[in-house]
Amino acid sequence: MNWFKRITKGILTAPNERKDVPAGLWHSCEQCRTITFAKEHRNNLSVCMHCGHYDRMSAPAYFEALFDKDTYKSLFENIKPIDRLQFNDTKSYKKRLLQTQSQTGLDDAMLVAHGTINGKALVIAAMDFRFIGGSMGSVVGEKIARAIDFCLAQSQPLLIISQSGGARMMESAFSLMQMAKTAAKLAQLADAKIPYISLMTNPTTGGVTASFAMLGDINLAEPKALIGFAGPRVIKETIKKDLPEGFQTSEFLMQHGFLDLIVPRHELKTTVAQLLGYFAN
Numbered sequence: 662m663n664w665f666k667r668i669t670k671g672i673l674t675a676p677n678e679r680k681d682v683p684a685g686l687w688h689s690c691e692q693c694r695t696i697t698f699a700k701e702h703r704n705n706l707s708v709c710m711h712c713g714h715y716d717r718m719s720a721p722a723y724f725e726a727l728f729d730k731d732t733y734k735s736l737f738e739n740i741k742p743i744d745r746l747q748f749n750d751t752k753s754y755k756k757r758l759l760q761t762q763s764q765t766g767l768d769d770a771m772l773v774a775h776g777t778i779n780g781k782a783l784v785i786a787a788m789d790f791r792f793i794g795g796s797m798g799s800v801v802g803e804k805i806a807r808a809i810d811f812c813l814a815q816s817q818p819l820l821i822i823s824q825s826g827g828a829r830m831m832e833s834a835f836s837l838m839q840m841a842k843t844a845a846k847l848a849q850l851a852d853a854k855i856p857y858i859s860l861m862t863n864p865t866t867g868g869v870t871a872s873f874a875m876l877g878d879i880n881l882a883e884p885k886a887l888i889g890f891a892g893p894r895v896i897k898e899t900i901k902k903d904l905p906e907g908f909q910t911s912e913f914l915m916q917h918g919f920l921d922l923i924v925p926r927h928e929l930k931t932t933v934a935q936l937l938g939y940f941a942n
């Protein structure tokens with residue numbers, strides 16, 4: 662028996678009333694779903710104030726967080742990617758580049774800047790995941806090469822912040838060549854006895870892990886970051902074995918001797934400055 666009967670048709674919620682909340686004002690945590698002011702979340706270095714979950718930070722946000730106030734200058738801003746192979750997947754690479762550039766305001770997946778950090782000179786090359794998954798194409802390789810030339814000329818140490826899905830398939834072999842190029846340039850830096858610190862953030866995978874990210878004089882990582890070469894599914898299918906718990910996390914890599922230190926984001930500036938101090942001595 663029906664106890665309740667709808668007597669008015671079409672009772673509607675009013676979707677227009679929701680428009681008062683401007684987009685980007687609130688942040689909902691991916692892990693615990695707690696809602697906070699987006700600005701407060703950003704001020705807390707994009708770490709959730711309730712559960713400690715790390716959101717990805719953009720390259721400019723790392724510059725702001727690490728360099729001393731108003732001390733840093735951008736380098737090599739006019740290097741732009743080109744579609745050398747006229748590559749097409751679900752859309753043309755040319756179109757993908759233009760779209761991503763207008764969405765992110767970035768030219769490619771890496772920014773370089775120099776400045777001071779607690780008074781010590783440093784060059785930082787930071788990847789940005791927003792640009793085609795932080796993939797490594799020719800521009801990323803070229804910017805690292807030029808950053809290293811700058812470090813050599815100025816005798817300044819280098820920090821590379823990795824955040825990448827790996828090589829950029831739309832640049833095919835040109836992308837893979839960046840592994841050799843960056844490794845060779847880092848060897849020049851090592852010959853000149855100039856320190857290179859690598860920071861791996863979530864995620865650092867593929868050709869980036871297999872080249873410059875793992876070549877630091879000191880290899881640092883953020884907590885709970887995914888760091889690996891091939892994805893866990895591919896490995897599992899290849900070796901036909903279950904993978905151990907926590908496989909490919911910073912903590913797992915630290916236990917197995919692949920990392921020197923896991924650094925919480927709030928301690929990153931102090932830690933890098935301390936390391937630069939040790940190297941300077």
Ligand SMILES: [Zn+2]
Pocket residue numbers: 690691692693694695709710711712713714
């Ligand atoms: Zn949370």
